[in-house]
Amino acid sequence: MTTDGDTAPLDAADAMRLIREQRASTARRLEPDxxxxxxxxxxxxxxxxxxYFLRFSPDGRTLVAMPAWLPLTLLFVLLAAAAAVFGVGSARAYRHVAGESARRGSWYGASWGLGFLSLSLILxxxxxxLPHDLAGLLWSALSVALTGALHxxxxxxxxxRTLFRLGVWLTAVNIVGVLAGPGWHALVVSVAGGGGMLVAGALARQRHG
Structure with a gap:
């Protein structure tokens, strides 16, 4: 026969497990994917x-023929689309968040906008x-450097930790690309930088549950 004293520890354990599950469920609802x-x-x-690498390859080569304006235009369009997806997703996830967390998010977002506005005006x-190849390298290298620092x-x-480590990774990738020189920088940032973001997202998703 089971007494109340025997069942109490089991009930307490179940209650703690339920509390942890509810906390995790709430965090998943409040935090964006x-x-x-x-x-x-x-x-x-x-x-x-x-x-960009296919059009402006090292030593002035062109691996795939296309108008000179197309790579940079396409890059800006893709970055604008990424910003829109990120903005909509974040707004939906944090629409019920207020207080200190909301201020941190809004100030951090403003730092991105002001940082890149200043960078664009200066460059x-x-x-x-500057020659075209060096001008392109300067634009991309400083943009990636600012991105890594903000991460x-x-x-x-x-x-x-994932966000900080990604910032360190992007900084290292940028340094390698700059040392490699014009043309190669775009390839390194494309594969290692863009690929690093995809991997970081997958790893963060696993921890997010």
């Missing part, structure tokens, strides 16, 4: 920088005097 943070940008980099003033900053703000 991490793939929304990583995959749109990953595909944009993989395709956009890949097309627009100095790259006209590391975001990881530090939210204590997100």
């Amino acid at each position: 991490p793939r929304v943070h990583y995959w749109p940008w990953g595909f944009a980099w993989l395709i956009g920088f890949g097309i 627009g003033r100095v790259t006209d005097s 590391m900053a975001g990881g530090a703000i939210w204590l997100d």
